[in-house]
Amino acid sequence: MRVPGPKPTVSLRSIPSLPKHIRLQFDPVRQAVAVLAPEQVLWPNEAGLDILRRCDGRFTVDHIIADLVTEYDAEQEEVAADVIAFLQDWSDKLLVKL
């Protein structure tokens, strides 16, 4: 097996985005936001959605963290750890591009 390079890893300078075929969409039947992906539908919680909505290919991870620290009035370190872990997990599942 020829592995095409190492897997993408999140850094503060990564600029995350959703691939074109991963859709964040409000579902009027269930009154919730769904993530539509090949062969799966996911229902992220509010904290997850706050990160995903900022993955539009314009902001660095650093910027997203700063933004959420202000919004939640929370500790920088805690938010940073959560955001980085979340994005790494979603990138590992090919749901977020870095």
Added chain:
Amino acid sequence: MSEPLLPPIGMLAELTHRCPLQCPYCSNPLELLKADRELDTKTWLELFSQAADLGVLQVHLSGGEPTLRRDLEQLIAGLSARGVYTNLITAGVGIAEGRIQAFARAGLDHLQLSFQGAHPASTDCIGHYPGSHEKKLETARLARACGLPLTINAPIHRHNIEDVPQFIDLALSLGAERLEIANVQYAGWALANRDRLMPDLAAVERQADIVAAAREKLIGIMNIDFVTPDYFATYPKPCMGGWARDAFVVAPDGTVLPCHAAQSIASLRFERFETRPLAEIWAHSEAFNAFRGTEWMQEPCRSCERREVDWGGCRCQAVAIAGDAAATDPACIKSPMHAHMGMLIDETQRKVTPIAGEPFIRRRIGVFKSAASSLTPSARPS
């Protein structure tokens, strides 16, 4: 029923039973429908619209070979206009020039392409279609070139189980982001050909190790979905995520089914869209309610702590092997029929023939006209 009825999330639309290939494990029923039984464009679009209203978020356009429908672009566009996620499940042969691009323009979200083998000789032999491997490679390239994400689906059985590493390389080389290593499920044509398809335990174990190692190495690069072989399992899969729980199937003539093999359960009556709205069929059809939830269960399922994990497994496998659609799936170690499943594996290993000489029953419209019963193995061991 103990819990409220939830709306379905997914729908598998079998647009047609026609297909240029003749895979010996095809999941379509033995009694295949001719083109004149298929729903027309308007009816499919109406059905899709009712499905979206009901809460369906993803539609898998399948068959047979769905690209044989000349109105496929229109159907995709109709779904896309309703915000429904579309997945085209194709064998990738005989698709006219320009159509893949047209599907993408119509709003197709994802394409799943089957490879019967990892090499031209085995793809062409298993699907019974010379030159099919090359055509599939071309379909994959076209799909990637117009930006469609790609899943490669590899149905696994005795004649290609040792090629799993080559399937992984093939999927990587085609730029797929998902690979399904899908061990054949023994329903439909696969049940008829079971003796000519079943792998042996050693090969199944090697395969599991290879897939586990590859998954680990390919994290973040390519997802590998592993559909494990039921006959070698300890616990069953939650078939369809549970009967009538979050998905359903529609046959080419509009018959609404809880799973694609449900018609093998002779005691059930199914309803056709056109005679009743989809929402009513989902909520009230006798067939949908027959095995919904956990109320219908017998022991050992009824008191088992996994009853809401696997929902008692597959009803079609229960009827095929235990002779009772409400029995515990024999794939489960707690089923009194589990040992019988092991015996069936042994029986299939008595005569192993190289693929070229394998006397497969080939999938063709009209081979079986009446009920499939002549091919169903005897219900119980004597």
